[in-house]
Amino acid sequence: MDRTRPLRIYLLRVAQNVQAQAEYRLDFVIGNLATVLRQAVGLAFVWVIFERVGSLGSWTLAEVMVIYGLAGVPLGLFELLFNGLWRINGMIRLGELDRFLHRPGGPLLYVMTTDSALHGVGDLVTGLIIFAVGAAQVGLSWSLGSVLFTVGAIVCGTVLHFSINLISASVSFWVVGLRSSLMYGVHSLSEFTKYPLTIYANPIQLLLTWVVPFGFAGFYPAAILLDRPETTWIATLLPLVTGAFFAVSLLIWRAGLRTYESTGS
Template identity: 30%
Template sequence: MRLKKSLFIYFRLINQHLKAILEYQEDFLITLVAAMLTQILGFIFLWVVYQQIPEINGWSFWEVAFIYAMIFFTEGFASLFFDGIWSISRFVNRGEMDRLLVRPVPPILQVLGSAVGMNGVGNIFIGAVIISQALRHITINWSVGLVIIAIILLISAIIIRVSIYMAACSSVFWTHSPGNAFGNMVHTVSDFAKYPITIYSLGVQALVAVIVPYAFISFFPAALLFGKTDWSIFGYLTPLVAIYCAGMATFIFNRGLRRYESAGN
């Protein structure tokens, strides 16, 4: 019952932000087109590279396209539905967290529903198109079990993405930074996960697989679905990594709230 009430409140918050944003249709369309062009240009660059090289470390063009699209698809989902995470620094430095703390609604829920990133629509759309095309061009022996696994991997990937952002942006409770420098830096790390991590050094592999586990958003799920035996076993760990990341993000945020000192003279 509590979960149902929380979801109701969250979607009411998101709905109000959507109504406000859609009042300015031109801005919405510009943001949407810009996000779509970013993905399309990146995909074209990938296609140009593969015109010269048939495969990279055993990964074909459409397999890498799937990895590439998973990064943008999950980013779009996080931006559209959980863009409020990037407002934590404003809440902390302007003392606006006070307003969230006195309401009879969990602060973390209010933060998640405090903003909507409409650029996420473009990322989700183009990401979904590339993913669907990649799956059409890759031979996979689909079964009911594998479909269920694919859905679980997708949900887990979104949870991991959102959790990483939440943990990174919650650092402001300690740094009191007026911006999201650390969060932006962590976000940039996801660029390494747009391609098979086997092309990088062991240090970079450890970074995106262990320290900031973006590889569980794209590379390891792809290895599992495509039967890459050397790496597929790690794909099965994706749901566990999602649970761990969500738990750590919640823990870091709640610990940060204890350090919150409001603002004033």
């Protein structure tokens, strides 16, 4: 089989989703308005606080913006590229997974492309803008190295969102009654990592670094860019953690698929 075939199938299906949703242009505009508003409200909150106190612990407003923006970009990319993962529970429950089981490229390829949330564009763009404004105010000096690092960090962050969501969605293979609630709960933890992780109590920091490592999808790479020494050694583990969680998520998904096929439901 042609090696690039899965990629072509993937792109074709995303293009289809985009095309289908382009029919509803107003939906696209308003959906993105909501995501932009969400980012704006979150930022307004930070701004109101800084108006009063000037800093968040040892972090300046510009530094928080770098973290906040860098956390938003992988989230937007995830929604845009892999949003179909949210439907896994429903597919298992209703037996809809069956129709993907024997298609070329494997079922995951089709599951993750059952939806592409165009409102992810809003998260992506506002994230980039907030990041850029913050970075300019901090006075980050850009080199080829730091640009490549930032791109790499965004890719890793997106893969982390994918892996964490795939793991929590795969739990549905064993506990169908959960609906998507576990996934929502786990996903909501990413809320923490829009702000400097160091402000939280230790258990929360440990949770978001080692158990549900959303900290690597924004905060840690931002800390490296900002040259904050207190977190640098953990931040260097970014590719390792990403790779490990990606591998584990695929293993869990495959194990889940086996139980799905064997029950034949």
